[in-house]
Amino acid sequence: MSLPPARLGDPVEAIDTPALIVDHAAMARNIARMAREAADAGISLRPHAKTHKCAAVARAQVAAGAIGVACQKTAEAEAMVAGGIADVLVTNQVVAPAKLTRLAALARVARIGLCLDAAGPARAASAAAVAAGSTLDVLVEVDVGQGRCGTAPGAPAAELAALAAGLPGLRFRGLQAYNGAAQHLRSPAERAAAVARSADATRATLDALADRGLEAPVVGGAGTGTYTLETPGPWTEIQPGSYVFMDADYARNGLAAGVAPYEQALWVLATVISRRDLADGRQHLVLDAGHKAAAIDSGPPRLADHPTAEVAQMSDEHAVAILAPDVAAVALGERLRLVPGHIDPTVNLHDHLVVLAETAGARTVVSTWPIEARGAVR
Ligand SMILES: *Cc1c(COP(=O)(O)O)cnc(C)c1O
16 A cells, blocks of 8 residues: 555645645535435445445444445445444345455355355355354346346345245345436436336335245345435335546436436546647646546546536546636646546555645644545455
């Protein structure tokens, strides 16, 4: 892990770049708002830690009322438990016996759940838990529209649930019914239609479970783009991740009437390392943050302080931004904030979050949090 790019008490100008900076107040408002909305809807909140990969953020989410966190990877779950999180659900298929052994060991010190969509891994998870002397919570994952992991809705899910419910070392808890593809549909109407189809598939599966006499106290799903549509549905637990920091892609989502966007709370701080004025009066700025500092799978970052600027080029270590002629001159060495296109893979490129807050009228670094699960892909 590299050294933190800032020291406590530093002003923004002293932060080494590129760096991930977090506005503590905005992050805290996002965390509090989601917790409040989940509580008002009477639904459990299990934020997805794949967004921030940082135990300090997870602890803040739990302190605000989350029941635990969701992870995508075994190594992320290990990082979260090491960071003090007592309840972790791996919202993914885990097939390798070595990984199941690690999860079963983790389940001796924390509540650990995972998803299943096939009989083989169910038996392997059972064997791992029995060998470790622990118990793993299991949710049967149902493909409710994403077309990725999961059994078909209805009878196939119920058949697997019946198997899991009878295996030693496993505690069958219910269903995982997440429709990731629905999150980024641009219009609220499209998202509502996708969620309605997911809800129908989930209800049909719950009926199939009931036919076999199986109860499903947990039905997990939902993300930042759809949770307001899912809270009245068959779900009992929402797993939004991006809301804590947000990104340029989510900012492009249309929102239903009365729904305010979550606040951008994280930026890639970059320095202007080269500049020139173009013949037509526009400014050509080169920043020291390329796609090794900001993920571009959902498009290039935006300049937070110059919303009309066009990020014209992203290479490994450079971004070229073109500013309109009417924008005041930006100086060489100036710091600019980039809003990443996609938050999760951007965080995964950095070792630290540099946390900024207003103290005694000055904006300074109040913490540097390690991103413990950065690179935790196994
Ligand atoms: C990524 C993910 C989420 C969170 O999605 P956001 O769009 O970041 O809120 C929720 N549940 C599962 C299973 C996920 O993989």
